Each structure stands twice: as structure tokens, then as C-alpha cells.
Amino acid sequence: xxxxxxxxxxxxxxxxxxxxxxxxxxxxxxxxxxxxxxxxxxxxxxxxxxxxxxxxxxxxxxxxxxxxxxxxxxxxxxxxxxxxxxxxxxxxxxxxxxxxxxxxxxxxxxxxxxxxxxxxxxxxxxxxxxxxxxxxxxxxxxxxxxxxxxxxxxxxxxxxxxxxxxxxxxxxxxxxxxxxxxxxxxxxxxxxxxxx
Amino acid sequence: xxxxxxxxxxxxxxxxxxxxxxxxxxxxxxxxxxxxxxxxxxxxxxxxxxxxxxxxxxxxxxxxxxxxxxxxxxxxxxxxxxxxxxxxxxxxxxxxxxxxxxxxxxxxxxxxxxxxxxxxxxxxxxxxxxxxxxxxxxxxxxxxxxxxxxxxxxxxxxxxxxxxxxxxxxxxxxxxxxxxxxxxxxxxxxxxxxxxxxxxxxxxxxxxxxxxxxxxxxxxxxxxxxxxxxxxxxxxxxxxxxxxxxxxxxxx
Numbered sequence: 001x002x003x004x005x006x007x008x009x010x011x012x013x014x015x016x017x018x019x020x021x022x023x024x025x026x027x028x029x030x031x032x033x034x035x036x037x038x039x040x041x042x043x044x045x046x047x048x049x050x051x052x053x054x055x056x057x058x059x060x061x062x063x064x065x066x067x068x069x070x071x072x073x074x075x076x077x078x079x080x081x082x083x084x085x086x087x088x089x090x091x092x093x094x095x096x097x098x099x100x101x102x103x104x105x106x107x108x109x110x111x112x113x114x115x116x117x118x119x120x121x122x123x124x125x126x127x128x129x130x131x132x133x134x135x136x137x138x139x140x141x142x143x144x145x146x147x148x149x150x151x152x153x154x155x156x157x158x159x160x161x162x163x164x165x166x167x168x169x170x171x172x173x174x175x176x177x178x179x180x181x182x183x184x185x186x187x188x189x190x191x192x193x194x195x196x
Numbered sequence: 197x198x199x200x201x202x203x204x205x206x207x208x209x210x211x212x213x214x215x216x217x218x219x220x221x222x223x224x225x226x227x228x229x230x231x232x233x234x235x236x237x238x239x240x241x242x243x244x245x246x247x248x249x250x251x252x253x254x255x256x257x258x259x260x261x262x263x264x265x266x267x268x269x270x271x272x273x274x275x276x277x278x279x280x281x282x283x284x285x286x287x288x289x290x291x292x293x294x295x296x297x298x299x300x301x302x303x304x305x306x307x308x309x310x311x312x313x314x315x316x317x318x319x320x321x322x323x324x325x326x327x328x329x330x331x332x333x334x335x336x337x338x339x340x341x342x343x344x345x346x347x348x349x350x351x352x353x354x355x356x357x358x359x360x361x362x363x364x365x366x367x368x369x370x371x372x373x374x375x376x377x378x379x380x381x382x383x384x385x386x387x388x389x390x391x392x393x394x395x396x397x398x399x400x401x402x403x404x405x406x407x408x409x410x411x412x413x414x415x416x417x418x419x420x421x422x423x424x425x426x427x428x429x430x431x432x433x434x435x436x437x438x439x440x441x442x443x444x445x446x447x448x
Binding site: 107111186 | 197198199201236241242263266267268270271272289290291292294316317318319320362363387388390391392393394416417446447448
């Protein structure tokens with residue numbers, strides 16, 4: 001069963017609705033004691049990464065999250081929390097991935113937020129993107145992105161530059177897009193995560 | 197490459213869709229959830245629900261609708277109509293809306309845009325702008341184009357962007373309902389200037405109009421209502437033709 005880590009950043013109605021549609025069981029993680037009941041975790045998040053990190057620190061769950069060895073998926077800002085640092089609020093993140101969250105340079109050609117459906121290039125063989133063709137579209141809405149990194153980027157996308165659409169390190173996964181809003185392939189990804 | 201988005205717009209009154217909807221296989225054409233599901237299955241990239249309910253029960257009705265939609269569909273959707281304060285937006289966010297759009301309330305009180313962006317992030321805030329030409333100028337209009345303001349539309353859009361709009365939904369009231377095509381020249385002027393996504397609205401009558409608006413203005417998305425509701429344009433056919441014109445669209 002998936003434990004959704006609750007720290008007050010954004011609503012999770014759409015995420016839980018998607019899990020219910022897919023018949024994936026979930027519960028809520030509100031404090032350190034709740035972790036035990038679950039065999040995998042999702043860190044959701046929308047909004048401001050610096051503010052999200054602040055809220056996470058207030059829950060007292062930071063050290064526990066860093067020490068997790070069960071499959072853990074960060075979504076959107078929840079993924080950015082896994083990095084070392086975000087330009088949004090110039091804030092230190094959890095530092096599970098030694099890479100950076102940066103802001104897109106906006107222009108009339110490349111509008112920010114990066115909003116809409118973009119192709120995700122999942123090159124590496126991996127269980128999260130099982131049965132998802134390379135180049136499938138996923139729904140993004142974000143102004144900050146995680147830099148591309150050979151070692152940790154699981155899938156990339158292009159928007160003025162190549163960035164990490166998904167990252168992977170051991171039991172930790174992150175997706176910048178919203179699988180709960182990404183049509184059929186988003187649902188496949190959530191199902192894959194529930195079966196890891 | 198980021199895909200151009202196709203967005204059907206549904207008008208909702210007292211929790212029911214209004215305007216004729218002519219899908220043969222719908223059990224209940226007035227059920228916004230069933231209609232939304234149908235559009236999402238056809239390949240719509242996003243949906244806009246415009247609430248035209250005028251009663252004080254509106255927020256409660258809308259929150260229930262938003263929850264029902266969020267439970268059923270797996271693409272993003274925006275709620276517009278009657279959002280006047282942070283509490284309205286907060287209730288819709290918690291019910292599963294991806295974005296809200298503000299129109300008249302933001303014109304009356306532009307600081308609302310700043311407040312919404314600060315509270316929920318710019319990605320949640322769509323500023324809908326209804327414009328109509330008066331003489332040689334585009335002026336912001338309210339109440340479905342009936343009431344003219346003194347605001348120049350172009351300046352208002354730039355102000356909305358600077359205050360924290362994450363997206364502009366620009367409807368040309370001169371083109372709306374004409375089925376004669378989008379207002380490509382003004383859309384291009386706006387799209388070339390702002391650094392946030394622009395949704396074109398008003399005037400869609402044929403598949404070629406969608407080709408034209410993307411080729412001539414490079415807007416991020418195009419919105420329409422009746423051509424989709426009456427089945428005059430089917431989204432899979434529309435996307436196939438956009439693809440033939442080398443316009444990037446999402447594949448299902």
C-alpha cells in the first residue's frame with residue numbers, strides 16, 4: 001500500500017482520485033510513526049519549492065524520508081524536494097540527488113510556466129516506464145526544472161533545453177510531470193510504481 | 197516539443213451543461229462529467245468549465261461538480277466563472293481543479309491576480325480576457341462582451357502577466373459565434389509579446405481555422421465550444437489534420 005506523505009503543500013484530490021480509479025490502495029503519512037504501515041511512498045507537491053521544503057521541515061519527517069529504503073516517488077515539486085538545491089526561494093532541498101532545480105529562462109518562444117503536454121524520452125530500461133513508449137506525451141506545469149544528468153536522469157524532455165522529466169536513484173524516483181493528469185500513460189506509470 | 201493543446205469549453209449552469217450538445221452516444225448530454233469523459237476519450241488535451249450559475253448556491257454546486265470531474269477524468273481542467281475571492285479558488289483547488297480562470301473580478305480588482313498567484317502559484321491562475329474592437333482599439337469587455345471598459349486589452353494583458361497570471365485565455369467577442377476563424381492578427385500581437393502561454397478563443401468554425409491560428413500566431417492552445425459540442429469537428433480528425441500540417445499535437 002502506498003503512503004502519501006502529507007506536509008501541507010498542495011491538494012492531493014486528483015492524485016487520490018487517480019489511485020482510486022486504478023484500484024491502487026493508499027493511506028496518509030502525517031508523521032514519522034505512520035511510515036511503517038506502508039511499503040512505498042509518494043511525495044506530492046505543487047507550488048513553491050522553498051515553501052514546500054519549509055513545510056516539510058516543520059513536520060519533522062525530513063530525516064526519516066532521507067533514510068527510506070522502500071520505493072519512493074516524488075511528483076512535481078515533490079520531485080524537486082529530492083534534489084540538492086532549488087533556485088525557487090534559493091532553498092536547500094533534501095539532497096538525495098546531488099543535482100539542482102533551476103528556473104527556465106522565459107521568452108516569447110518558450111513561455112514559462114512550461115504548461116501542457118510534452119514528449120518524454122525514456123531511454124533507459126526501467127520498471128517505472130514499463131509499457132510506455134518512448135516519446136509519449138505527459139502533462140507538465142512548472143516554472144522550475146531539474147537539470148539533466150547522465151547518472152540520474154531516467155527520462156528527459158526538451159523545453160528550450162534538455163531537462164529531467166524523471167529521475168532515479170536506487171529506491172528513489174521522481175517525475176516532473178503529473179501522472180494523475182497525464183491520460184492513459186500517466187495511469188500506466190502509477191500502476192508500474194504500485195507494482196515495483 | 198511541447199504539443200499545441202485543443203480545449204473544449206463547457207458552459208455549466210446549476211451543475212448541468214447548457215448549449216446544445218449533439219453527441220450521439222451520450223446517455224445524458226446535460227451531464228458535465230459524462231461529456232468531459234467523452235472529450236477526454238476523444239483526445240481533448242484539457243477542458244474548461246465555465247460556470248454561468250447566478251444563484252448563491254453556486255460555489256457548493258461547483259465544488260461537487262469539480263470533485264466528480266476530478267474523480268472521473270485523467271486530463272487537466274480549468275474552472276471559470278464567478279471566482280471573486282481567494283476562498284472561491286481555494287475550494288475549487290481542494291476539489292481537484294488544476295486551474296481557475298478569473299475575468300471580471302480581476303478587471304474590477306487587479307490585485308486579485310497577485311493574491312491568487314501568491315496563494316496558489318502562477319500555474320493555477322488563468323486570466324480570461326474578453327476583447328472587442330472599438331474604433332481601431334481592442335478594449336476589455338465584461339459580461340460576455342456586453343459591457344465595454346476603458347482598458348486597452350493589450351495593456352491589460354501585460355498588467356495581468358506582471359501581476360502573476362500563469363496563462364491568458366483571450367476571447368475575441370467580435371469573432372465569437374461567427375465561425376469565421378480566430379482573431380489571428382491580435383492573437384499574434386499578444387502571443388509575440390507575453391512570456392506566458394496564450395489560449396486562443398472565439399471564432400472556430402472549421403478545422404482550417406485551428407491550422408491557421410497555430411501557423412499564424414503560434415499560440416499554445418485553441419479553445420472552442422459549439423463546433424465540438426455539435427460534433428461538427430471531431431477531435432481525432434482535427435488532430436490528424438494538424439499533424440499533417442506538422443503542428444505538434446498529443447497522441448493518445
